[in-house]
Amino acid sequence: MSDSLVEAIVDLQEEKAVRIAKERLDAEEDPLKILEDARRGMATVGKRFADREYFLPELIYSGEILKRISEISKTRLLRTSQLKRLGKCVIGTVAGDIHDIGKDIVVFMLDIHGFEVHDLGVDVPAEKFVQKIQETKAEIVGLSGFLTLAFESMKEVIQAISDAGLRGKVKIMIGGGQIDEKVREYTKADAYGTDAMSAVTLAKKWVGPK
Amino acid sequence: MSEGKSPEQLYKEREKRIWDAIQLKVPDRVPVHLGLGYFPAKYNGITCEAAYYDHAKWRWASRKTILDFEPDFYRAVIGNTSGLALEALGTKLMKWPGHGVPPNHSHQAIEGEFMKENEYDALLSDLSDFVIRTYLPRVFSTLAPFEKLPRFTSFLGTSTATLIGQLATPDFTEAFDILLKAADEASKWRFATSSFDDEMANLGFPCHSLANASAPFDVISDFLRGMRGAMIDMYRRPDKLIQACEMLLSRQIEAVSVAASRGSSGRVFKPLHRGADGFMSLKQFETFYWPTLKKLILALVEKGLTPCPFFEGDYTTRLEHLRELPRGKVLCHFDSTDMSRVKEVLGDHLCIMGNVPSSLLQIGTIQEVKGYCKNLIDAAGKDGGFIMTHRSSIDEANPANIKAMIDFTKEYGIYN
Numbered sequence: 001m002s003d004s005l006v007e008a009i010v011d012l013q014e015e016k017a018v019r020i021a022k023e024r025l026d027a028e029e030d031p032l033k034i035l036e037d038a039r040r041g042m043a044t045v046g047k048r049f050a051d052r053e054y055f056l057p058e059l060i061y062s063g064e065i066l067k068r069i070s071e072i073s074k075t076r077l078l079r080t081s082q083l084k085r086l087g088k089c090v091i092g093t094v095a096g097d098i099h100d101i102g103k104d105i106v107v108f109m110l111d112i113h114g115f116e117v118h119d120l121g122v123d124v125p126a127e128k129f130v131q132k133i134q135e136t137k138a139e140i141v142g143l144s145g146f147l148t149l150a151f152e153s154m155k156e157v158i159q160a161i162s163d164a165g166l167r168g169k170v171k172i173m174i175g176g177g178q179i180d181e182k183v184r185e186y187t188k189a190d191a192y193g194t195d196a197m198s199a200v201t202l203a204k205k206w207v208g209p210k
Numbered sequence: 211m212s213e214g215k216s217p218e219q220l221y222k223e224r225e226k227r228i229w230d231a232i233q234l235k236v237p238d239r240v241p242v243h244l245g246l247g248y249f250p251a252k253y254n255g256i257t258c259e260a261a262y263y264d265h266a267k268w269r270w271a272s273r274k275t276i277l278d279f280e281p282d283f284y285r286a287v288i289g290n291t292s293g294l295a296l297e298a299l300g301t302k303l304m305k306w307p308g309h310g311v312p313p314n315h316s317h318q319a320i321e322g323e324f325m326k327e328n329e330y331d332a333l334l335s336d337l338s339d340f341v342i343r344t345y346l347p348r349v350f351s352t353l354a355p356f357e358k359l360p361r362f363t364s365f366l367g368t369s370t371a372t373l374i375g376q377l378a379t380p381d382f383t384e385a386f387d388i389l390l391k392a393a394d395e396a397s398k399w400r401f402a403t404s405s406f407d408d409e410m411a412n413l414g415f416p417c418h419s420l421a422n423a424s425a426p427f428d429v430i431s432d433f434l435r436g437m438r439g440a441m442i443d444m445y446r447r448p449d450k451l452i453q454a455c456e457m458l459l460s461r462q463i464e465a466v467s468v469a470a471s472r473g474s475s476g477r478v479f480k481p482l483h484r485g486a487d488g489f490m491s492l493k494q495f496e497t498f499y500w501p502t503l504k505k506l507i508l509a510l511v512e513k514g515l516t517p518c519p520f521f522e523g524d525y526t527t528r529l530e531h532l533r534e535l536p537r538g539k540v541l542c543h544f545d546s547t548d549m550s551r552v553k554e555v556l557g558d559h560l561c562i563m564g565n566v567p568s569s570l571l572q573i574g575t576i577q578e579v580k581g582y583c584k585n586l587i588d589a590a591g592k593d594g595g596f597i598m599t600h601r602s603s604i605d606e607a608n609p610a611n612i613k614a615m616i617d618f619t620k621e622y623g624i625y626n
Contacts, residue, residue, distance in 0.1 A: 147603065
């Protein structure tokens with residue numbers, strides 16, 4: 001039963017997945033176990049995305065399926081549980097840029113790989129990054145940007161992090177369609193990535209299981 | 211290099227160079243293209259805001275940039291739209307310099323689910339009705355009252371006089387007043403900017419293209435369902451999605467033919483958004499994106515036009531499909547696809563254009579730019595069929611690097 005829910009999610013069979021979840025809830029099963037299976041399914045979706053078997057439509061659609069299952073499960077959820085997280089990340093698209101596709105994929109991938117992600121959204125000013133790092137004590141910062149003006153904004157965020165005395169406490173990655181080693185050097189980030197899986201690899205390298 | 215020649219001679223020379231490359235003949239040298247974007251702002255010390263609010267200043271800056279850098283052809287952000295007209299309409303589709311984004315930043319598109327998932331049938335059965343009574347009220351706040359309009363098919367016969375009375379309400383009066391104001395602003399703007407390409411032609415510089423077209427899938431993804439919605443539709447209602455692409459294809463063909471017939475170059479710009487490798491699988495590309503894009507390109511070629519798609523992102527796995535397009539009739543601009551690979555697959559079939567990275571043009575050295583251009587010409591320029599240009603935007607580029615890209619190509623790109 002538990003495997004079939006995982007499978008239905010992995011194979012993107014929306015109605016089947018929802019039906020199984022409902023049946024299990026009706027059988028008085030602990031909603032947390034159902035959500036845990038859904039999460040396992042999502043992890044496989046994420047792996048297939050990293051392996052280029054799945055693409056954006058699959059990520060988005062599986063997210064929709066998960067949302068439906070979460071909604072019906074939450075109504076029966078009696079206790080909340082805190083998932084064990086690998087590390088904390090603060091992520092956002094930098095000031096002046098409102099593109100969110102790349103950032104959202106990275107957030108999704110980090111989340112299913114066990115990181116606690118604080119998503120600041122788009123067009124995020126430098127001080128908001130600093131504030132959030134202080135508040136959450138995050139170890140990882142991800143700066144996203146699609147426009148070329150984002151290079152300058154990224155540099156400013158990293159400068160602001162340094163000015164706040166936090167540079168030694170965080171690792172910073174940058175990413176986006178036009179980002180390369182040249183931009184990393186210019187912004188003084190620790191690393192850059194051009195796909196979501198490289199964000200996960202970097203994050204795990206930095207704070208993951210030793 | 212241009213000394214002693216009249217602008218008319220130079221224009222002809224440049225057009226011949228471009229057409230030779232497109233038709234896979236070997237030109238005198240590698241042509242070089244410059245997509246101005248908002249670069250004229252930075253270069254001339256003005257803000258991007260002028261592109262929407264001060265056509266005289268923007269026109270001056272665009273002209274000066276072209277004259278100073280002397281590319282073989284250019285694409286300008288001019289006559290885009292009047293900022294005042296956009297403001298009057300209350301558009302929700304974009305933010306532009308001075309309105310939603312700072313005056314010195316480029317415009318940015320806003321995707322939304324402006325068509326709901328259950329509205330495909332309405333779109334398919336009567337596009338005009340859907341656009342007027344459903345879509346416009348959602349994307350332009352000023353036109354919100356249009357949702358209360360009667361169906362236009364009701365306006366038949368003498369009952370029209372009765373129906374028209376429904377428009378005598380304060381919200382319609384206000385909407386029509388604002389619409390007239392927007393129309394006035396848009397028309398003034400258009401009048402003041404439309405002759406820019408003619409002016410540049412008289413100065414010896416051809417423009418890249420005179421009309422725009424989009425892949426039908428992108429129309430749905432950019433303007434109707436949003437990328438998220440369009441991608442969910444691939445799973446929940448794939449047949450409707452394909453039907454809508456087919457229907458929009460026929461509208462695109464009509465619209466582009468009219469626009470392109472106004473100009474002489476016959477080149478049609480086609481920025482492509484969601485068909486790239488990272489966005490959808492090859493199978494999804496073959497199912498939802500490529501069929502109607504291909505038909506659109508073929509239809510334009512059939513009409514004697516030259517489609518110029520910009521393959522934004524990476525198209526490595528799709529390159530073989532481009533061989534299905536007619537030889538020497540399409541100009542393909544690549545963004546991050548590796549040009550050696552592109553040359554290998556398409557070199558004997560289609561003219562390819564690309565792709566100096568924006569990062570290099572912005573923060574690299576002149577030597578690095580020249581080195582990159584040299585490798586590009588060596589790899590992709592062999593035996594013609596290649597045009598030098600940048601990847602995507604040069605908005606923030608260092609002018610010295612743009613100059614290096616253009617001048618080096620003119621010097622090193624000569625064919626013997």
